Amino acid sequence: MATDYSKRISRVNARRNSGAVSFGESATTAQDSSILDSVTKGYQKKTRSSSFQYALVSMQEVDAQYTAISYREAERVAKQIDSGLQRRSTLVTVELQGSLPLNVHLRRVSDVDMLVAPTDYFVYDPHGPAASTYTASKSTAPATISGLRAECCTVIRSAFPAAKIDDSGAKCITVSEGSLLREIDVVPAVIYKTATYQRTQNSDDRGVQIYDKKSGKIITNYPFKVRSFINAKDDRTAGGCKKAIRLLKNMKEDSDSLIELSSFDIMSLVYAMPDADLVHTSYREGKVVSSLQNWFFTLAHDETILRSLDVVDGTRKIIQSTANIAGVSLMSDELNILLLRIAQELEPTVPTSYPAWRSRVESEFLI
Known part of the structure; x- marks a missing residue:
């Protein structure tokens, strides 16, 4: 069956623009139409090919309003985790990762990924130039991450009682619905100070370690x-x-x-x-x-x-x-x-x- 790129354009626009409904957002049909027209008309002038229009529209970033809401909802969750854990004497840093901060996210497809790491615990490359200045912890990364995950679940359930909280994932806690307009994946982790980071002190050179509770393995990524x-x-x-x-x-x-x-x-x-x-x-x-x-x-x-x-x-x-x-x-x-x-x-x-x-x-x- 031949691919219908005219229909695909509509689906792409629905993923790009805030006019479509998601987690409690609403918009009128007239608003939807206006948003879609503003996106496509420029490309309709550029080429008569609907397939080319589909390609051009697909390359564009998600609209600013939708992205702003994603950041706002992420900040809501981050603040609750940060303050809730502080009350339990646990200090953390919260950072976004994945498609959203890179601005390559798709509407209704990409989740908001949030790393939560303790400030008083990290792992490090023992062969790095600063390794001798660090003191090894008595706790292990799996134990630290598992404990942090349990605390995060408790805090999130208290802060968002109407939300759906799924703690069954191997690496993350998924929070959705209730008052939230976005699905948030909370990923408990620990910071890994690589040998490169020990030399440069550039935060981009850090890694993170995540615990896969299903396999029982630690996963390191960057x-x-x-x-x-x-x-x-x-x-x-x-x-x-x-x-x-x-x-x-x-x-x-x-x-x-x-x-x-x-x-x-x-x-x-x-x-x-x-x-x-x-x-x-x-x-x-x-x-x-x-x-x-x-x-x-x-x-x-x-x-x-x-x-x-x-x-x-x-x-x-x-x-x-x-x-x-x-x-x-x-x-x-x-x-x-x-x-x-x-x-x-x-x-x-x-x-x-x-x-x-x-x-x-x-x-x-x-x-």
């Missing part, structure tokens, strides 16, 4: 480094990096196929692209679409290159399973279909051979 690296690449590519990430996340959400790529996988696949392929001028945003199609076409046809790619923070390879490989192939198919449809809408007689329709699309993007 959300601050990821945020720094993605922001730097976005600056180098004139915004092309984050536009590419948003487009792929929207395409995954709209696909009729199950694409086994996480948000972090998608972010990492874009991060691995050459910067030059993502740089564009404000009136040539379509270059991002063309570059993505070419990149995923290459990866889908060269598994050696695909398997060699690291995630943003370098902690592992992007590809972890055959399902990931299939996910890249499916995303490549989605991008191939999108660009072919753009070419056909621009020129119905365009040949379906790859070089011909790609050339036609690229000429349109440079208008």
Whole structure:
């Protein structure tokens, strides 16, 4: 069945704009229509191709009002956790991680991820240059994180009695509904002072350790480094990096196929692209679409290159399973279909051979 990009535009706009209802938000049909028109009309003037309009709309950030509400709700939860734990003589720092602070979140798809870490406990690399200045704690990271998680649950239940609180997750407590307009994932953690951080004292060089209560394992990751690296690449590519990430996340959400790529996988696949392929001028945003199609076409046809790619923070390879490989192939198919449809809408007689329709699309993007 042919993909209907006109319908997809409506779904993308619903995810981008605050006119649609979510967790108690409300808006009139007239407001919805006004918001959608303001987003799409500029692109309707730029191109008559509905497929191209879909691509362009999908690259844009979620509207400012929705994002502001996300930050407001996160701050509400953070303040309650901070003050509630203080009353229990536990001091913590609370920081956001993931899609929201990077501004690559999707409405009704991306959760708000919140790290909660004790201020009086941390772990460190014993081989780092400052290791001799630290005093090892008698407590372990799993015990500390488990205790913090239990305290967070108690505080959240008291502060948000009408909310739905799910403590069954392996790594986080999910808080939703009640008076909250966003779903918040509270992730108890401890700060990991890496050898690099001990040398630089740059907060971006810190790691965090999270306890997976189902596997009983400690997981170390580097959300601050990821945020720094993605922001730097976005600056180098004139915004092309984050536009590419948003487009792929929207395409995954709209696909009729199950694409086994996480948000972090998608972010990492874009991060691995050459910067030059993502740089564009404000009136040539379509270059991002063309570059993505070419990149995923290459990866889908060269598994050696695909398997060699690291995630943003370098902690592992992007590809972890055959399902990931299939996910890249499916995303490549989605991008191939999108660009072919753009070419056909621009020129119905365009040949379906790859070089011909790609050339036609690229000429349109440079208008």
